[in-house]
Amino acid sequence: MIEEVRSQIEAIDADIIELIGRRTDLASQVLHAKRADGFTQINDEKQNERVLNRAVDLATERNIDAGSVKEIFEILIAMNLEMQHGLSGEGNLP
Numbered sequence: 001m002i003e004e005v006r007s008q009i010e011a012i013d014a015d016i017i018e019l020i021g022r023r024t025d026l027a028s029q030v031l032h033a034k035r036a037d038g039f040t041q042i043n044d045e046k047q048n049e050r051v052l053n054r055a056v057d058l059a060t061e062r063n064i065d066a067g068s069v070k071e072i073f074e075i076l077i078a079m080n081l082e083m084q085h086g087l088s089g090e091g092n093l094p
Helices: 002-025 027-036 045-061 066-087
Strands: none
Touching: 002 066, 027 045, 027 066, 045 066
């Protein structure tokens, strides 16, 4: 019984990693869109706040710890910002 549940968790973990990869892959498109729209800064605080608020609201609706979800999304935002900085030649990525 426990192995079946652990197997399901493992599959979900793989899905989460896949989704994080897809989200991070969009960083280049976001960067190009920012440039096309005349943004001079990579970091868009207003958008970050919208993303965090949306994540917290969704977590609350699902009765999931909103504080932990907010921390996860702060990490996701940081990952995308790091990728965008790297793509623009401003970051530490190879």
